Amino acid sequence: MKTRFIASLLLTTALTVAAAGHASADDKVVKIGSLSDQSGLYADLGGPGSTLAAQMAIEDSGLTGKGWKIDLISGDHQNKPDVGANLARQWIDVDKVDAIVDVPNSGVALAVNNVVKEKNSIMLNSGAGTSDLTNAQCTPNTIHWTYDTYTLAHGTGSALAKAGGDTWFFLTADYAFGAAIERDTTAAVEAAGGKVLGGVKHPLNTSDFSSFLLQAQASKAKVIGLANAGGDSTNAIKQAAEFGISSGGQKLAALLLFITDVHSLGLNTAQGLSFTETFYWDTNDQTRAFSKRFQERMKNHSMPTMVHAGVYASLLHYFKTLEALGGNPHDGAKVVAKMKELPTDDPLFGKGSIEPNGRTIHPAYLFEVKKPAESKGPWDYYKLVATIPANEAFTPLDKSTCPLLKK
Amino acid sequence: MTALTDDTLPATPRAMRDEIIVFVIMALMLAAVPFTGIYPFFVMQALCFALVACAFNLLIGYGGLLSFGHAMFLGTAGYCSAHALKVWGLEPLLGVLVGTAAACALAVITGYISIRRQGIYFAMITLALSQLLYFIYLQTPFTHGEDGIQGIPQGMMLGFLDLSKPTVLYYVVLAGFLAGFLLIFRTINSPFGEVLKSIRENEQRAISLGYKTDQYKLLAFILSGTIAGFAGALKVFVAQNASLTDVHWTMSGEIVLMTLIGGLGTVFGPVVGAFVIIAMQQYLAGYGQWVTVIQGAIFVSCVLLFRRGLIGEIAHLLKRSL
């Protein structure tokens, strides 16, 4: 991956220099930047997999065969908003990147959101969770793909609350995502008649959850909500098992979990966990075909997560829009407006659409992790419990606080 | 304060002349940057860090005090300026002043605590204080913790300088850098600076000559912290965000590295060091954590072999003062 990155970087530099004198009118040159956490706690759910998904989208769009020149670079935001924002700014100013994709980590996503709006570029976000991207922080330059905290809250939160988990205690990662999902899940739980007894915040990238888990135990809440993701969630789940949390009658709610997390936990530890996702590799023939191709090319042979699927789908739609426009106007707001006009249709999420506030709409799924005996092979981890229709899975437009919607 | 010496000239007129010539060359080169193709944002960042490194150098190179907590000034001024600009909506110049004032206040308090000890204990206290502040900032709501303060407006300075234009912003930052640098330069070559140097060489002798060394050290600390804060406030304009990275102790380590590689106790060393380190981070960003490894290797080689740093070695070779 690194040689490819270096090669593409050299190639793009050479070509950029050559194309420096190019007119700024519509041309067929596109540059994509995959900004992700390449080595930290979100590297498995996004990271190099997202770069691969982007690469596959470029190939599958067929545009290179029609005379378009599409380049891809990737970067590491290290889960730091300032690093992400500076990198995004540099990509747009110096490397002439047209669209930034992936960007997991809601704090970084919000920072990049600002930069992209200021510079009239595009962000196609598939990795971050905060529903703020299509509410208070929405812009005409960002489209939020895959999922958001509203989906997770109304999927997992409501389901668990209705099934008897009416008192909750939150273990929250102390940054934008944790706060957003705690807020949205609290709303969902209270709407279902439940009560939140309390919560504790932990720093991002915590490795020892013992004191937080003890507080959760002391609260005697029926459900301990894990308002975190990636490495934080898996550590908390493992240590909850160590401290015998479930023997005390408390249930763990992993509010955001990916197939790569289940893989690293192992079915023994993860069985019975239920959570919401919008993509699973084993859903239909098309998802299976894509996932097999993805798995073959991934260095660690992991299956695609919904974030990877989102990167692929968002780019396919982006290229479709550019083709419809007849060229790349290098004008972020203009392209995004056109993207919102066209309905989405890709092999991974099926048919859907994009709302005026930048939110893509498609169904979501409540999954439960299989018991080891139920699994027929590696990566066969989920059983489908319920399907949440598209109009329930995302914030209804009339409840959205997006300033763009106000006329 | 005891009577200052009447000698207000620098140590040797020739050294002063050399330094002024280099200063003019440096200022001219920097002023020409927008006309070359170099990405101004990168140079602006380097200038801010260069000023922090110069401020740090004032303390160690001339005062003999290694502060391992200078990030706290950078970060404090950054957060306060960011808050003033974004939430209070202050005019840019006022925003910078707010940040600088906050850093100054912090320097007074932390200086008062730290100056009582020397050498390694001083370094440890500054490290502890800086880490203490890091955790405080992590919790306080106004900093937004891990997310930092984003989207800081650039606005119009003094009503007519439009800071959202890169060239205008560049010259404003350059002016700030040159002002700070001149202040440090003047301090080093003043009677105050001479006393500081004598304290660094032999504190006991300075005391026996009647100087209240603690007051001089405290003053140097406050000055160093304030200028570092000023640089931090400027940086907030450039990056348009203020985050925890600026307050973390690894940032203090980078500041030490910049000064070390440039040359402790030289006038221009920190500037060169800052440019080298920022350039390295920028152009080697694709290599991930190799940057950290290289920085560590530079640290090791500087301590073992090049204790004088780049500028220090050049100065030693040319037998001039730089």
Next chain:
Amino acid sequence: MQALYAQLLVGLINGSFYALLSLGLAVIFGMLNIINFAHGALYMMGAFCAYFLLNLGGLGYWWALIIAPIIVGIFGMILERTLLKWLTGLDHLYGLLLTFGIALIVQGIFQNYFGSSGLPYAIPDELKGGTNLGFMFLPIYRGWVVIFSLVVCIATWFLIEKTRLGAYLRAATENPTLVRAFGINVPRMITLTYGLGVGLAALAGVLSAPINQVRPLMGADLIIVVFAVVVIGGMGSIMGSILTGFALGVIEGLTKYFYPEASNTVVFVLMVLVLLVKPTGLTGRAT
């Protein structure tokens, strides 16, 4: 009340790590006058060593407890021989800067190959499970950590303060010329001492691998707290560091119960206070 006891016990567990790590640091500073900023990186190497021994060599936890400190200790001794030796006689600050650079190199290399997220290391089967103490469910492994650290700390203290070898070590650093005149190989003593300190750090790393994940940066933030412990306890005092390490863990646990927001800062506040009142630490000797 139960919650308080639970937090205190967790605090004691954390305190064990503080004590073990500050023990190594205190040994190195007390004997060699070097502020070993690389201690955190060496702790991390111990954990990684355990991980490799398990995944590449099939050697489990119990082997790792013995082998990893030896391997990392040898690495430390090589470092001392090749790099640190040049700093004898120079200002302490150069030692700080040099070991800081070494820490950056080691951590950077590991980060490049292993990323920043953790590698899993399972609790050994013999120590799995837990007991219900009434006020909390204590995982057996964590209880083991406390007991083992106590044993190691006391054993090290005994070695240095009460045995002849320890006496040679202490003498060699107080007055190397005189000790050399007695025919004792002082440079070798110094190298061995550094190796001992490093080995203790690696041992702490192996102990911590099943609890915290094995991550390249696992030592980076811990080291600052450990510095604070050593400074509070007295820069050269072995017993001081041990006691302060455990005490600080307990104080942190208390703070987590009463005022959780301050739990990270209490160490540094204490350190500043101690440095102002008694700069050589609670039980330290003047250097």
